[in-house]
Amino acid sequence: MNPVPSPPPLDVEACALAPVAAKAAPSAIVIFGATGDLTHRKIVPALYQLAKQGRLPEETAVFGYARRPKSDLEFRAGLRAALEQVAHVRPVHAEAWEKLAARIWYVQGDLDDPAGYARLRERLASVPGAALLEDRALYYLATAPSFFGVVADHLATAGLAPGNQGGASRRLIVEKPFGEDLASAQELNRALHRAFPEETLFRIDHYLGKETVQNLLYFRFGNSIYEPLWNRRYVDHVQITVAERLGVETRGDYYDATGAARDMLQNHMFQLLSLVAMEPPASLDAHAIHDEKVKVLRSIPTPSSEEILAASVRAQYGAGTIGGRAILPYRREPRVQPSSRTETFVAWKLEVDNWRWSGVPFYLRTGKALARQVTEINIVFRPPPSVLFAAVCGAKLGRNGLRIRIQPNEGIHLQFNAKTPGLPAIQRADLHFRYGEEFARYLPEAYERLLLDALAGDSTLFTRRDEVEEAWRLVDALRAAWKNESRADLPLYEPGSMGPEESDALLARDGREWQPVHYD
Numbered sequence: 239m240n241p242v243p244s245p246p247p248l249d250v251e252a253c254a255l256a257p258v259a260a261k262a263a264p265s266a267i268v269i270f271g272a273t274g275d276l277t278h279r280k281i282v283p284a285l286y287q288l289a290k291q292g293r294l295p296e297e298t299a300v301f302g303y304a305r306r307p308k309s310d311l312e313f314r315a316g317l318r319a320a321l322e323q324v325a326h327v328r329p330v331h332a333e334a335w336e337k338l339a340a341r342i343w344y345v346q347g348d349l350d351d352p353a354g355y356a357r358l359r360e361r362l363a364s365v366p367g368a369a370l371l372e373d374r375a376l377y378y379l380a381t382a383p384s385f386f387g388v389v390a391d392h393l394a395t396a397g398l399a400p401g402n403q404g405g406a407s408r409r410l411i412v413e414k415p416f417g418e419d420l421a422s423a424q425e426l427n428r429a430l431h432r433a434f435p436e437e438t439l440f441r442i443d444h445y446l447g448k449e450t451v452q453n454l455l456y457f458r459f460g461n462s463i464y465e466p467l468w469n470r471r472y473v474d475h476v477q478i479t480v481a482e483r484l485g486v487e488t489r490g491d492y493y494d495a496t497g498a499a500r501d502m503l504q505n506h507m508f509q510l511l512s513l514v515a516m517e518p519p520a521s522l523d524a525h526a527i528h529d530e531k532v533k534v535l536r537s538i539p540t541p542s543s544e545e546i547l548a549a550s551v552r553a554q555y556g557a558g559t560i561g562g563r564a565i566l567p568y569r570r571e572p573r574v575q576p577s578s579r580t581e582t583f584v585a586w587k588l589e590v591d592n593w594r595w596s597g598v599p600f601y602l603r604t605g606k607a608l609a610r611q612v613t614e615i616n617i618v619f620r621p622p623p624s625v626l627f628a629a630v631c632g633a634k635l636g637r638n639g640l641r642i643r644i645q646p647n648e649g650i651h652l653q654f655n656a657k658t659p660g661l662p663a664i665q666r667a668d669l670h671f672r673y674g675e676e677f678a679r680y681l682p683e684a685y686e687r688l689l690l691d692a693l694a695g696d697s698t699l700f701t702r703r704d705e706v707e708e709a710w711r712l713v714d715a716l717r718a719a720w721k722n723e724s725r726a727d728l729p730l731y732e733p734g735s736m737g738p739e740e741s742d743a744l745l746a747r748d749g750r751e752w753q754p755v756h757y758d
């Protein structure tokens with residue numbers, strides 16, 4: 239039997255940019271909402287992985303802050319039990335865990351109780367090695383968004399916020415959802431800025447932490463052969479699909495108040511769109527990248543309600559089965575209103591009206607309870623002139639396409655036409671690049687990278703205030719158009735399909751179709 243290769247050091251051919259871990263200084267990490275799902279499923283597993291790989295500074299001290307009374311030992315035991323349930327972490331390496339656990343503490347407090355923050359302050363200063371942390375703190379708000387401003391204000395009152403003097407590096411990570419519309423996002427920004435200047439705020443969009451999403455920049459601007467084609471002269475249209483196989487599961491109450499447009503489109507999908515459409519940044523500096531991303535969103539004019547209704551589709555899943563598993567219709571899912579009009583699927587055709595993309599439609603779709611769990615970007619190129627093959631083969635002559643598979647089975651596939659061997663015929667062929675085959679390296683989870691970057695103060699992979707607000711401008715317009723729509727009910731789609739017929743019709747009206755979702 240061949241031994242399992244351990245992850246190799248950086249490949250000889252690789253050109254390393256700024257090594258993030260080296261910049262991350264030891265810091266206190268304070269998790270508010272420390273007994274919640276996010277802490278158990280994402281934050282602590284990421285800290286554990288980083289610690290195990292030696293990427294977390296050893297002096298890092300982790301503090302859980304939550305309401306229930308608990309000892310440090312009970313808190314650690316709960317985290318350990320939860321860690322065992324996380325698939326990509328199992329089995330937990332006892333020594334690595336113990337080493338991290340010895341630097342995890344618990345502080346009991348209400349989010350709105352000054353006494354809790356006083357206890358936190360005291361604890362931060364008294365744990366072994368506290369002096370080494372030198373007031374460096376990363377506060378992680380894994381709480382309901384209604385508490386974001388509250389916690390920030392209490393931290394300021396307790397003297398734990400960055401203050402106006404600079405110097406100390408105290409940073410705040412906020413989870414999504416960041417507001418529920420433009421007005422509430424602006425309000426939230428104002429509330430957070432009272433105590434935390436923009437450069438100390440890290441708004442999570444976990445899609446930006448995915449390796450394949452980061453690769454969009456490297457792929458586009460680290461090569462010379464794609465960029466000349468990456469514009470309206472050569473690209474016919476762009477498709478972005480984020481399909482999920484699961485329904486709303488246990489999150490009925492959150493989801494029913496949110497819907498697909500706010501849950502996925504406003505954040506993850508607009509981030510993907512920005513990275514695909516942006517101009518080359520002046521440098522790899524966070525500001526330069528954010529500037530280019532926000533320009534893309536600003537180049538999408540707010541469409542009128544009529545335009546939106548003609549260019550968008552929303553729908554809900556009905557009853558059915560996926561892979562033999564019975565799926566309840568959305569309206570009968572636990573904690574969903576029986577008369578809910580919340581969309582579980584959305585498709586939207588958008589125009590990025592700038593010099594590069596004018597006239598090139600971007601078709602976005604996302605939904606729950608669909609046929610496949612897949613996130614993919616398809617760049618579909620214009621057809622070749624029809625003088626030779628196209629004249630005879632017509633629609634059978636496939637378009638060139640670049641299929642960027644974000645997840646799972648991460649990879650990039652180039653579609654082209656080739657001669658069928660032995661016959662005077664032409665047919666579609668593919669060039670495949672698969673992460674799993676090309677790199678014998680561990681693909682880090684998004685939260686690992688994001689935590690490390692926040693510790694290092696690098697905000698490139700977080701969303702900036704103006705990006706979030708521009709995305710809300712568009713989603714607000716979409717939702718306002720839907721709200722005023724006279725239709726009685728939303729279309730239903732069958733679980734296990736790729737959405738309602740209306741979604742196919744949206745592209746068919748333009749003489750196009752959704753690219754088939756492959757199983758690779």
Ligand code: BG6
Pocket residue numbers: 414482501502
């Ligand atoms: C979250 C949404 O932001 O992203 C969820 O709230 C969704 O509804 C999830 O399931 C998808 O993330 P991923 O990484 O599994 O594609």
